[in-house]
Amino acid sequence: MTALVWGADLLRPSVRRDRVRTARVQSGPLEASLTASGTVVPAIEHVISSPIDARVLAVLRRVGDHLKAGDPIVRLDTSDSELDAEKLRQNIALKGNEQARTRLTLESQLIELDGQIKSKDLELQALTAALASNQALAKEGLVSKEALRESELKAAQADVDLGRLKQSRVNAEATNRTQLEGLSLEMRSLHAEDAQQRRLLELTTTQSDRNGVLTFVQDEEGALVRRGDVVARVADLTAFRVEATTSDVNASRISVGQPVSVRLDDLVTAGHVSVVEPQMQNGALKFLVSLDQPDATWLRSNLRVDVQVITDRKARVLRVARGPFAQGGGAQQVFVLRSNRAYRTPVRLGVSNFDWFEVVEGLAEGDEIIASDMRDYESAPELRVK
Template structure:
């Protein structure tokens, strides 16, 4: 005979069925969650950098590569073709103004100088000789004039005597004419001799002037050769650092070749190089930020060099702290030229996820997910970038590289 199943047993069976259903649902959900994690791509939170949109200020800057150079630098060149005779200093050492750095072979310059001095002495002798010769000619001419004056007086006396005798008929007309012609001849000779004095003086003065002009030319050449001779002893033009020097004794140097360079100590500026694409945005006086190893120095554009080489333009930047101990000659630095300033705008930290201005994809981070969206970016100073549209204050975006998932719409962020 069948017996009725107890209430406790029925209750127990219902609980077993309910528990089995719950476990089955939990298993199903767990499997779905596992499959979802396996299929949906994700990124580790430690592998990305996330920044928050906020209000702030941003400078529009142009990036350039810079190198630290001395404000004052002078080079010393070889005065002519020569060779290094003796080296007395080394690059990198501090030198004082006038200190002897090296000596060049000066034999050819000395020979040329001696030749010029000999030519000058010849011209001096020529001037003296011309003066003596002129004095002798003038003396001879003066003596000839004295004799002609005596002859003229005698011929005039004879002419007067013949005139009186002609009136008495004691001399012929031919004799009177002869005496008159003698007077005229003596007068002509006297005028010629007197003119000869002036001609002699003018001719000699011209020769002396030519000789003195040659003297002056030779003296200038001598001064130049003496200057070249002095330049063979290469000295520091001012006190500073010897940054370059021809160190090899016996080395040949060409005329005009740099043999030494001296730079001013602890007084620097920056030479920046950037693409000529930005040339129209550059102006003298623009603020500049110079960065090196996290330290920032302020400056301003001093000179925009007009020449463009290989698509690049150069600037000279004056620093507010040109004596900063961090600066070293030829040190490479990052230069940011400020072309504009914006205040109270939306900004976000700059990163490799952003590429210049304009609309571009970005990943907004919400609830453990990164969602692809579009941002319009504006000015940037290398540290923050302006967000023109596409975001609100407080929203967070991935600012590190997104190349691994740039084509996806959603990315799971694992903690």
């Protein structure tokens, strides 16, 4: 690529035009951004927890297996839970017997009270008839006042007794209804516990509730898992998001809602910052990106991607395409092409993104620069271009 020529007592290096990359300064919009590294992850990952305290009997699937909804993953030991379920069934049977006995007892009480009421009602009718007869005889002077008074008292007492029996029946009926409702409530509670226990037993062969890929499984057979412990995770691979990290020096420049560009070579999709984790880890800030096209065909789980967080938008600036000639903004030395010469020129670059550097000073619109890595010529003020 390089040749040496003599001229004006100066040893001048040269480069071949077809061996270097060039870029032209132009005017246009520029979105300033900061760079982060990202990893594509499933947007949804279903966590399957143990429904009971149990031991792992069998691991039916391995990490990486593709699952369909309903596929079993892990089988858990159910012996203790089955014992609890059997106790519940026995309690339901006992409570049912208690409920039946109570109903029969209460029905017997009501039948007995009904009999007493009927008997007392007949007695009252007889006493009332006797009273009416004595009252008629008393008008003719055939019955003494004492006998009439005694008839009145007996009829009044029978009427009071009948009223008391009827009220006792009302009270007994209300008490019976309360007792039966209480027993029914206990029975419903036991049935609900039994249904829950049956559901838990059905879940002990943990199943995937969706199509996806198994990303984690408790694969140690015989291991004890507590109720609520994670035994498997199933990722839905039809939609993705990006987990990104950047230097903690950028923490103040990243916030929820900022637009983001995610790129893999020439493949690009847009998104926005959805979560910024509050704590730094090892000098890095982690944030999550929701994608506008989470089901883009080129997205793959664990795929490494470049992430650009848009921090500013400028409607019109001088800009030049990114290239190895500069690693960042600030003061730079670039070679500007003039005919068959390239002149070393100090410039200052501003903000940048995937594609462009902002030119702050040192270059004009239309200037053409060498965009290749020119560190081998950093001491040369001028180059011949062949």
